[in-house]
Amino acid sequence: MPAPVQPPVFSIGSIDAQRVEDALSLIGPKWTAWSAMTLAQENRPMRVRDVAARLPFISEQFVSKRLATMHADGLVIRPDDRRGAPYQLSALGTSLAPVHRTMSDWSHAHLSLGQMAEAECVEDALCRLHLRHSTAVIQVLDAGGPMRFVHIAEEADWTTATPGSGSCGFRPTAWSPAQARATATPTC
Secondary structure, eight states: OOOOOOOOSSOGGGSOHHHHHHHHHHHOSTTHHHHHHHHHHHTSOBOHHHHHHHOTTSOHHHHHHHHHHHHHTTSEEOSSOSTTOOBEEOHHHHTTHHHHHHHHHHHHHHOOOOSOOHHHHHHHHHHHHOSTTHHHHHHHHHHHOSOOHHHHHHHHTOSSOOTTOSTTSOOOOSOOHHHHHHHOSOOO
């Protein structure tokens, strides 16, 4: 059983919400955690087919696309750019290990999902936390306590958001409360 998660020693208001969202956008796409954790576990350069063999529930073609995106984002590197060259975690990708551990611990402590692989817990937690503006919402609620959706939207300044365009199919905005209720369910 995981140790209880201790409350943060910092104020949630001191966190730069945009930096949190940018980080989640980098590490939050589906199968990124699985791919990074597979490379970390093997601790060696791996070809796409080798990574895909350890993730049989993902097609090799999708693993290739995910690793290419991770390469473009700086999470993995290749010794050279020839076709079929192996991937390995970059320093940035390697630095995700404590983040993944924290996400897994949070998931185990706060979500009743039963037995799941650690990477699946991380993926699930990232999906839940990666809703657009979630950090700003947490900050507004922390500062002001219970609020109506319209007031949260005003405080978080959601003036350009559109429905359904967030990472999990939800992007809060300052629409009417009825529209907000109708679209507030993540589709992960």
